[in-house]
Amino acid sequence: xxxxxxxxxxxxxxxxxxxxxxxxxxxxxxxxxxxxxxxxxxxxxxxxxxxxxxxxxxxxxxxxxxxxxxxxxxxxxxxxxxxxxxxxxxxxxxxxxxxxxxxxxxxxxxxxxxxxxxxxxxxxxxxxxxxxxxxxxxxxxxxxxxxxxxxxxxxxxxxxxxxxxxxxxxxxxxxxxxxxxxxxxxxxxxxxxxxxxxxxxxxxxxxxxxxxxxxxxxxxxxxxxxxxxxxxxxxxxxxxxxxxxxxxxxxxxxxxxxxxxxxxxxxxxxxxxxxxxxxxxxxxxxxxxxxxxxxxxxxxxxxxxxxxxxxxxxxxxxxxxxxxxxxxxxxxxxxxxxxxxxxxxxxxxxxxxxxxxxxxxxxxxxxxxxxxxxxxxxxxxxxxxxxxxxxxxxxxxxxxxxxxxxxxxxxxxxxxxxxxxxxxxxxxxxxxxxxxxxxxxxxxxxxxxxxxxxxxxxxxxxxxxxxxxxxxxxxxxxxxxxxxxxxxxxxxxxxxxxxxxxxxxxxxxxxxxxxxxxxxxxxxxxxxxxxxxxxxxxxxxxxxxxxxxxxxxxxxxxxxxxxxxxxxxxxxxxxxxxxxxxxxxxxxxxxxxxxxxxxxxxxxxxxxxxxxxxxxxxxxxxxxxxxxxxxxxxxxxxxxxxxxxxxxxxxxxxxxxxxxxxxxxxxxxxxxxxxxxxxxxxxxxxxxxxxxxxxxxxxxxxxxxxxxxxxxxxxxxxxxxxxxxxxxxxxxxxxxxxxxxxxxxxxxxxxxxxxxxxxxxxxxxxxxxxxxxxxxxxxxxxxxxxxxxxxxxx
Numbered sequence: 001x002x003x004x005x006x007x008x009x010x011x012x013x014x015x016x017x018x019x020x021x022x023x024x025x026x027x028x029x030x031x032x033x034x035x036x037x038x039x040x041x042x043x044x045x046x047x048x049x050x051x052x053x054x055x056x057x058x059x060x061x062x063x064x065x066x067x068x069x070x071x072x073x074x075x076x077x078x079x080x081x082x083x084x085x086x087x088x089x090x091x092x093x094x095x096x097x098x099x100x101x102x103x104x105x106x107x108x109x110x111x112x113x114x115x116x117x118x119x120x121x122x123x124x125x126x127x128x129x130x131x132x133x134x135x136x137x138x139x140x141x142x143x144x145x146x147x148x149x150x151x152x153x154x155x156x157x158x159x160x161x162x163x164x165x166x167x168x169x170x171x172x173x174x175x176x177x178x179x180x181x182x183x184x185x186x187x188x189x190x191x192x193x194x195x196x197x198x199x200x201x202x203x204x205x206x207x208x209x210x211x212x213x214x215x216x217x218x219x220x221x222x223x224x225x226x227x228x229x230x231x232x233x234x235x236x237x238x239x240x241x242x243x244x245x246x247x248x249x250x251x252x253x254x255x256x257x258x259x260x261x262x263x264x265x266x267x268x269x270x271x272x273x274x275x276x277x278x279x280x281x282x283x284x285x286x287x288x289x290x291x292x293x294x295x296x297x298x299x300x301x302x303x304x305x306x307x308x309x310x311x312x313x314x315x316x317x318x319x320x321x322x323x324x325x326x327x328x329x330x331x332x333x334x335x336x337x338x339x340x341x342x343x344x345x346x347x348x349x350x351x352x353x354x355x356x357x358x359x360x361x362x363x364x365x366x367x368x369x370x371x372x373x374x375x376x377x378x379x380x381x382x383x384x385x386x387x388x389x390x391x392x393x394x395x396x397x398x399x400x401x402x403x404x405x406x407x408x409x410x411x412x413x414x415x416x417x418x419x420x421x422x423x424x425x426x427x428x429x430x431x432x433x434x435x436x437x438x439x440x441x442x443x444x445x446x447x448x449x450x451x452x453x454x455x456x457x458x459x460x461x462x463x464x465x466x467x468x469x470x471x472x473x474x475x476x477x478x479x480x481x482x483x484x485x486x487x488x489x490x491x492x493x494x495x496x497x498x499x500x501x502x503x504x505x506x507x508x509x510x511x512x513x514x515x516x517x518x519x520x521x522x523x524x525x526x527x528x529x530x531x532x533x534x535x536x537x538x539x540x541x542x543x544x545x546x547x548x549x550x551x552x553x554x555x556x557x558x559x560x561x562x563x564x565x566x567x568x569x570x571x572x573x574x575x576x577x578x579x580x581x582x583x584x585x586x587x588x589x590x591x592x593x594x595x596x597x598x599x600x601x602x603x604x605x606x607x608x609x610x611x612x613x614x615x616x617x618x619x620x621x622x623x624x625x626x627x628x629x630x631x632x633x634x635x636x637x638x639x640x641x642x643x644x645x646x647x648x649x650x651x652x653x654x655x656x657x658x659x660x661x662x663x664x665x666x667x668x669x670x671x672x673x674x675x676x677x678x679x680x681x682x683x684x685x686x687x688x689x690x691x692x693x694x695x696x697x698x699x700x701x702x703x704x705x706x707x708x709x710x711x712x713x714x715x716x717x718x719x720x721x722x723x724x725x726x727x728x729x730x731x732x733x734x735x736x737x738x739x740x741x742x743x744x745x746x747x748x749x750x751x752x753x754x755x756x757x758x759x760x761x762x763x764x765x766x767x768x769x770x771x772x773x774x775x776x777x778x779x780x781x782x783x784x785x786x787x788x789x790x791x792x793x794x
Contacts, residue, residue, distance in 0.1 A: 289696045
């Protein structure tokens with residue numbers, strides 16, 4: 001069957017050759033671009049021969065005589081399988097996509113150039129320890145050796161009419177900057193939102209709409225006080241807003257906030273909760289899913305080190321995995337490591353901004369963005385002492401982007417040392433001094449011990465908490481460096497025997513440093529902790545099964561609300577009400593592919609968010625046309641309003657006489673929208689899987705949509721949901737891998753991921769891991785027997 005599918009791809013892609021004639025594609029050329037997996041190769045600068053054994057899933061096992069040789073081979077092998085993906089990532093972060101995709105990519109390039117990743121990568125590289133520079137250079141040398149030796153490059157290069165440039169060592173850092181942006185840049189939109197709300201709403205109303213907690217987080221933290229605790233319903237302020245605002249603009253509230261937060265699940269159980277005293281780590285990282293997947297499975301062996309896990313293509317980092325002493329996994333902190341600094345300017349001091357009593361010149365950085373088929377565009381980026389000036393003002397004033405990612409002192413490559421760490425204390429020290437995206441990192445060691453800490457630089461703020469934009473001109477507000485490594489929070493071997501992280505808030509108001517303002521809803525972390533605590537003994541299988549857990553108590557509130565609301569539906573629509581009641585009662589409490597009822601609950605919650613909040617927030621939209629209320633804890637104020645059901649706070653009193661009638665109407669509208677998207681279907685026909693389907697795309701298919709059917713993952717029903725169950729899986733966002741491992745017990749480990757190892761659509765390894773990931777089936781952590789073997793000689 002696999003061969004038949006590959007042959008259909010051959011025919012489909014070759015059949016498109018007439019449309020892509022200028023690019024010279026055809027069946028023979030496509031076959032020639034498949035890399036060879038067997039034989040001998042010469043790899044310049046190797047100190048000793050190395051081998052690459054590739055198993056039946058395309059997973060390479062590298063054996064080399066030194067760490068530098070291992071990095072050189074890793075670069076070579078990753079280029080074999082993921083060269084176009086690597087080039088696309090460095091281009092995106094260098095602001096050079098428009099060179100190959102044309103004007104449609106200009107906005108992306110402009111933002112990357114404003115950040116200045118293309119400039120900052122070189123500065124960070126120069127600041128690294130010599131050993132790390134050599135390691136990145138060895139990786140780059142391996143990539144370039146493949147570029148020189150490949151009999152044909154991946155077909156995307158030919159189709160787009162360009163050849164990749166040699167890989168530079170600092171290009172690895174461009175890829176790291178891309179992860180910074182994915183994981184932490186969202187703080188800018190949060191600060192913009194909060195700044196607008198502070199200026200336009202009464203203080204008690206703004207606080208009511210933006211708490212930093214929910215009932216699940218409160219249970220995890222035993223109701224410890226938070227920085228933005230839930231507030232009593234500010235009835236008078238909300239009545240004033242309703243009376244003032246009139247008809248709100250549509251699309252003011254984002255019901256999907258928190259559902260596609262780049263996050264993850266990770267947990268570790270200590271030896272006290274396993275039969276033989278082993279510690280076990282589980283990690284599934286949640287990101288946008290593309291073809292090929294963001295991660296590349298790898299095994300490395302060189303003197304003193306054996307390591308296995310997932311690598312970030314374009315870099316030599318082993319992001320999650322294990323050596324023989326320790327296993328590690330990561331989740332996004334979801335905190336705030338970016339501030340928008342109000343710049344004080346005036347017409348009398350053109351080209352300057354105020355710093356204390358002085359006026360300082362902006363530094364000007366000239367950028368030229370080349371556009372495929374459209375010449376060049378010049379961009380002048382203004383740099384302040386706090387960072388580059390954002391393209392978009394905030395409330396009519398220019399703002400500078402003060403972001404840890406743009407500070408050379410906050411970026412390093414210390415996490416490279418994890419693969420060589422031999423003790424828990426050593427690994428914790430590495431994590432705490434590392435400068436990369438701010439992450440929770442969990443460890444399990446070969447002695448049965450577990451630990452959690454943070455990695456990445458945490459700003460030390462003064463004069464404010466960074467929630468809203470302020471001027472730093474008078475020196476009373478700013479950053480005074482970063483939290484020292486020795487002060488980073490840690491937890492080692494807790495009494496309960498487990499540690500868990502799911503992007504939830506972990507800190508209370510008593511923590512001396514501000515980590516952030518909105519984190520993920522606490523349900524996933526609550527459910528994971530609940531299950532870990534309920535089961536007295538765990539093994540790899542129990543942890544893997546927990547990764548596949550689809551229970552979603554989170555939606556129970558909305559089911560109860562909906563069932564109560566059915567009583568307020570017009571008697572003329574009782575047949576529809578009965579259908580909705582039966583559908584809701586049929587829900588099994590899970591997000592299984594065959595679950596009934598959940599599609600309506602998800603749509604109902606979305607409808608409520610989009611109907612309840614806009615009348616109170618219309619002034620924000622008037623102050624900033626781009627304003628959108630996107631708050632991960634929106635359910636806290638939403639449920640407070642619904643529970644109070646104060647007639648004076650009815651969002652649309654002109655159409656509805658009571659909250660019961662209003663809520664019933666939102667339920668009816670939710671059902672109508674659901675049926676409109678599924679013509680000819682009844683509610684009873686709509687399983688969760690029929691609405692939750694994979695739509696994972698190869699980036700090339702966006703440039704040439706007629707190839708989408710041949711490059712993209714086929715539409716497939718998904719179990720799980722995006723944000724409110726442990727098994728995270730949605731149309732464009734999901735668990736990008738699932739790892740379960742105990743150091744020293746690799747034979748029991750599990751690792752699978754969507755898609756496959758290869759980025760070439762004709763490869764047998766293009767989609768072969770997808771069925772395991774989709775169906776929740778295990779794949780072994782370690783590579784299997786060699787199906788192919790390379791010998792690499794100096």
